[in-house]
Amino acid sequence: MIIRDYRNEDYGQVLALWEATGMGGPERGDDERVIRRTIRAGGKLLIMEDEVTHEVIGTSWLTCNGRRIYLHHFGIRPDRQGMGYSEFLLEGSLRFARRKGMQIKLEVHRTNARAINIYTRGGFKRLGDYDVYIIREAGADADEE
Numbered sequence: 001m002i003i004r005d006y007r008n009e010d011y012g013q014v015l016a017l018w019e020a021t022g023m024g025g026p027e028r029g030d031d032e033r034v035i036r037r038t039i040r041a042g043g044k045l046l047i048m049e050d051e052v053t054h055e056v057i058g059t060s061w062l063t064c065n066g067r068r069i070y071l072h073h074f075g076i077r078p079d080r081q082g083m084g085y086s087e088f089l090l091e092g093s094l095r096f097a098r099r100k101g102m103q104i105k106l107e108v109h110r111t112n113a114r115a116i117n118i119y120t121r122g123g124f125k126r127l128g129d130y131d132v133y134i135i136r137e138a139g140a141d142a143d144e145e
């Protein structure tokens, strides 16, 4: 497996992986344009690629708001899960945050025991009993890029 940066031609496979793992897609506001915007803003979409078949088998989307790195859409394609690849992908993600010299934060559903196990093993500490809020509607009068 290799870990590399996202390329535009990966989008179809990335979207298929996000949908197959229940991590969402354009209906959650995650599309090609948003990926490119987060990269321009100092983030990264890490791709785990099978170096033999060149398939995308994992993603880790790291966004940067200038203060912290946020980890999103950390997932392994269902037919490649359970093979220990997530540790390698997480290590690549943490390396990016270290290089930036920034804290790294994530949200994980409290029932997602597998992911929680991986994150705590990677050094993440639970923050406490916070609830998460969002406004999904982006606003019709938003400035075009």
Ligand SMILES: CC(C)(COP(=O)(O)OP(=O)(O)OC[C@H]1O[C@@H](n2cnc3c(N)ncnc32)[C@H](O)[C@@H]1OP(=O)(O)O)[C@@H](O)C(=O)NCCC(=O)NCCS
Residues within 6 Å of the ligand: 021, 023, 073, 074, 075, 076, 077, 080, 081, 082, 083, 084, 085, 086, 087, 107, 108, 109, 112, 113, 114, 115, 117, 118
């Ligand atoms: C979470 C995810 C990335 C983990 O990748 P994976 O390929 O399934 O996991 P790995 O094989 O790399 O490692 C899993 C580890 O968790 C452990 N594990 C497996 N099932 C578990 C469970 N139900 N509870 C706790 N730990 C579990 C395994 O034993 C293994 O640890 P080990 O190496 O000590 O044996 C993957 O399952 C995934 O993509 N899930 C869907 C998307 C998702 O939920 N992402 C997180 C969003 S916050």
